[in-house]
Amino acid sequence: MPADRRLADGARLALTTFSTLPVRAGRIDRSVAGTAMALAPAVGALLGALLAGLLLLLVAVAPPLVAAGVTVGAGALLTRGLHLDGLADTVDALGSYRRGAAALEIMKKPDVGPFGVAALVVVLLVQAATLAELAGRSWPAALAAVVAATAAGRLGVTVACRRGVPAARPDGLGALVAGTVGPVALVAGTAAVALVAVAAVPDHPWQGPLAVVAALAMAVALLRHVVRRLGGITGDVLGATVELVTTLVYLGLVLSG
Numbered sequence: 001m002p003a004d005r006r007l008a009d010g011a012r013l014a015l016t017t018f019s020t021l022p023v024r025a026g027r028i029d030r031s032v033a034g035t036a037m038a039l040a041p042a043v044g045a046l047l048g049a050l051l052a053g054l055l056l057l058l059v060a061v062a063p064p065l066v067a068a069g070v071t072v073g074a075g076a077l078l079t080r081g082l083h084l085d086g087l088a089d090t091v092d093a094l095g096s097y098r099r100g101a102a103a104l105e106i107m108k109k110p111d112v113g114p115f116g117v118a119a120l121v122v123v124l125l126v127q128a129a130t131l132a133e134l135a136g137r138s139w140p141a142a143l144a145a146v147v148a149a150t151a152a153g154r155l156g157v158t159v160a161c162r163r164g165v166p167a168a169r170p171d172g173l174g175a176l177v178a179g180t181v182g183p184v185a186l187v188a189g190t191a192a193v194a195l196v197a198v199a200a201v202p203d204h205p206w207q208g209p210l211a212v213v214a215a216l217a218m219a220v221a222l223l224r225h226v227v228r229r230l231g232g233i234t235g236d237v238l239g240a241t242v243e244l245v246t247t248l249v250y251l252g253l254v255l256s257g
Contacts, residue, residue: 005027006031006032006035007035009027009028009032009035010032010033010034010035010036010038010039011035011036011039012024013028013032013033013035013036014035014036014037014039014040014042014043015043017036017040017173018040018043018044018047018079018154018157019043019046019047019078019079020077020078020079020080028176030176030177030180031180033176033177033180034161034177034180034181034182036177037157037158037161037177037180037181037185038158038181038185038189040154040155040157040158040189041151041152041154041155041158041189041192041193042151043154044150044151044152044153044154044155045147045150045151045193045196047075047078047079047150048146048147048148048149048150048151049143049146049147050074050078051071051074051075051078051146051150052142052143052145052146052147053143054070054071054074055067055068055071055131055134055135055142055146056135056139056142056143058070058071059135059136064132064133064135064136065128065129065132067131067132067135068127068128068129068130068131068132068135069128071131072124072127072128072131075127075150082239083153083239083240083242083243084120084123084124084239084243085236085239086235086236086237086238086239086240086242086243087116087119087120087123087239087240087243087244088112088113088116088117088119088120089106089107089108089109089112089116089236089239089240090107090226090236090237090239090240091115091116091118091119091240092106092107092109092112092113092115092116093106093107093229093230093236094115094225094226094229095113095114095115095116096113096115099229099230100229100230100231103229103230104168104169104230104231104234107234107236123243123244123247126247126250126251127246127247127250130247130250130251130253130254131146131250133254134146134250134253134254138202140199140202141199141200141201141202144196144197144198144199144200144208145197145200145201145208145250145253147196148193148196148197148200148208148212148249148253149246149249149250149253150246151192151193151196152193152197152212152215152216152245152246152249153241153242153243153244153245153246153249154242155189155190155193155212155216155245156215156216156219156241156242156244156245156246157238157241157242158181158185158186158189159181159186159216159219159220159223159241160219160223160233160237160238160241161177161178161179161180161181161233161238162179162181162182162183162186163179163180163181163182163183164179165178165179165223165227165232165233166178166179166227166231166232166233167179167232167233167234168226168230168231168232168233168234168237169232169234172234172235173234173235173238174232174233174234174235174237174238177238178232178233190212190213190216193212194208194209194212194213195209196208197209197211197212197249197253200253201253207252207253208253210252211248211249211251211252211253212249212252214248214252215244215245215248215249215252216245218244218245218248219241219244219245222240222241222244223237223241
């Protein structure tokens, strides 16, 4: 497949995978999937810009916590809540202390268990609280913070799909994207997101990149544990990675302020 065609199809797949934007999908294979996963942080940056704009608009007419809560809800709507669902399913599976097929079976169940509920509550509360604090900063810093955190969450997916990380099942999203991302895309994506994060904490420019790197390190640790317990990644694991990294970056940016 020509490189320009693969890039175009990969961009469409990234948009349809990580957002609800009405984009028609093109050809889908592992090569295109790898391009899509490499472009995931760019989609995150786009979503982050939309959410930052909403937050700054709302904070002008509503209390910061209300503006933050609505922004978190909008983020869920823009992704069909799939990442939150993946977080709940992954935490339920890991919390069961089962391994392999037994844990994967728990992830497939439509209900949400107590571990999953607790994870959702904590993540949503932390995101809303940190966004409320970020809303009080200058608009360039708030914009950079939301864009960096949202892009970093999708960069976590890029990391999860790097070469050497297997899929837990022979089918599904995990099987399509596992091991499709090479080191160049990882380095470029990390550098780009870290650069954006510099502006999130103007008084301490190094704190933003540090928050991104620390969050990605936590994601790598989680992924190693998931591979040991489940045998590899799944679509739910990718969703959990998005929420984990996004939340940790928000927290790091607030603590650094």
